[in-house]
Amino acid sequence: MSHPDVFNNPLLTFPEAEKSPLSIRAKALVFIDPRSRQLREEMEQLAPLELPVLIRGEPGTGKELLARHIHRGSDRSGLFVSVNCGAISPTYADAELFGHAAGAYAGSASSRAGWFGSATGGTLYLDEIADLPLSIQTKLLAALENREVTRVGASQPSPVDVRLVAATSIDLRLAVAAGKFHERLYRYLSEGRLDLPALREQPGNILPLAEYFLGIYSQRLDFPMPLISDAAQRVLEAHYWPGNTRELENVIHFALLVSSGAQVLPEHLNLPQR
Ligand SMILES: Nc1ncnc2c1ncn2[C@@H]1O[C@H](COP(=O)(O)OP(=O)(O)OP(=O)(O)O)[C@@H](O)[C@H]1O
Ligand SMILES: [Mg+2]
Numbered sequence: 001m002s003h004p005d006v007f008n009n010p011l012l013t014f015p016e017a018e019k020s021p022l023s024i025r026a027k028a029l030v031f032i033d034p035r036s037r038q039l040r041e042e043m044e045q046l047a048p049l050e051l052p053v054l055i056r057g058e059p060g061t062g063k064e065l066l067a068r069h070i071h072r073g074s075d076r077s078g079l080f081v082s083v084n085c086g087a088i089s090p091t092y093a094d095a096e097l098f099g100h101a102a103g104a105y106a107g108s109a110s111s112r113a114g115w116f117g118s119a120t121g122g123t124l125y126l127d128e129i130a131d132l133p134l135s136i137q138t139k140l141l142a143a144l145e146n147r148e149v150t151r152v153g154a155s156q157p158s159p160v161d162v163r164l165v166a167a168t169s170i171d172l173r174l175a176v177a178a179g180k181f182h183e184r185l186y187r188y189l190s191e192g193r194l195d196l197p198a199l200r201e202q203p204g205n206i207l208p209l210a211e212y213f214l215g216i217y218s219q220r221l222d223f224p225m226p227l228i229s230d231a232a233q234r235v236l237e238a239h240y241w242p243g244n245t246r247e248l249e250n251v252i253h254f255a256l257l258v259s260s261g262a263q264v265l266p267e268h269l270n271l272p273q274r
Contacts (some may be wrong), residue, residue, distance in 0.1 A: 029065060030212050033204030035197050046192045047073025052144065052164040054189040056171070057196030060246030063167040064125065066194065070165055071123040078122025083115045086131040093136045095152045098143065104153025116149055119162045129166040129189070130175050137182040144188060164189070199241040199248060206236055209245060213252040214264070223256060228264045235266045 031040045046053055047070045055063045064082060071080040088096050095104065099114030115124060126132070132140065143149045144164060148157040166189050175181035199205065210228060218225040228236070232255075241247055255268040 029062070029069060030205060030209050032208040033202035035202045036205055039194065039196065042194055043070060044073060046070065046194070048075060049192065050163060051192040052166070052189050053192035053194060054172070055165065055167045055194045055196060057167070057169065058198050058244055059169055060244035061196040061198060062245050063196060064127065066196065067123070067125045067165040067167065071125075071163075074123065074163060076122050076163060078120055079118060080123050080125060081115055081119040082125040082127065084127045086128045088132075090133050093133055094139065097136065098139065098149045099151040101151050101153035104151070111151065114149075114151065116143060116160055116162055117151075117158075120160055123163045123165055126164065126166045128168060130168050130170055130172060130181055134180070134182060137185050141182060141185040141188060199244040203237060205245075206241075206248065207233055209248055210236055210252050213249050214256060217253050217256050221256065224261055226256070226259050226262055226264050229266070231266050232264045232269060235269055235271055239271050 029040070031037050043066060053067075053070055055066055057063050067082075068080055083097075095112065095114065097115050099112045099117045100108060102109060102111040104111075113120075139149075143160060144162075146157075147161065148159050150157040172181050172186050172190075176183045176186050199209075207228070210233075214225055214228070217223075236248075236251075243250075251269055251271060252264075254270050255264045258270075259265065259268045
């Protein structure tokens, strides 16, 4: 009924996870299904290389977790800086990414490094990279190719040493074909590619991940860890998981809160029953 194996070999843990301020999400990666084992190998090959990496995957498939793991495996001592491109205001995207000189804007008495500068020596993670305005995409490509950026309002470029990991939930080739994404930037980014399958495409991960989240949340909430009943396992395995691993995590967290302790039953799952 349970999968004790989950806590052994196929789990990659982050050594300093307990000390780090990262949320629970960065603690480990569960790779059980053959497809994700292969992905893990690809990731481990790419991590120590200086290549940029483009991660493609549906929402909730673990793109950011994978990017953090690539940073871990890279030996780069700088920070992992995570930026959601959809959340950057187009007006200030330039300054936000590349920084600005003192006095570049009314009221900006001091200079700012920008996300690029903050990631120097480390890894810059750009989530939903297709959301960047085209003009910024051009500047990003120049910064990566020339290894220097010119801050807004600065007269001289400054050197940067940043490894880029970008993520997208859409097919960037379609965006290129539609004139919405810079073709050379796409080619530059896709030197290292990782395609994250949807959870429904790696059904072998569903129960191990469910057990894993059950373990994490019961520890965090100081609850005894319940077992997942056979019927509940079948419901989990039959679900389509449009929200992927993030959805599974939420379903398990909820189940733990509403189950009485010993067993997770189908009615605790808050999922459509067949
Ligand atoms: N292989 C895995 N092992 C353990 N936990 C995982 C795994 N994949 C994803 N998760 C968990 O699933 C959640 C979603 O992961 P993450 O935020 O990395 O996904 P994402 O693809 O960046 O999502 P979004 O598109 O919503 O930004 C996180 O809580 C993460 O810990
Ligand atoms: Mg994300």
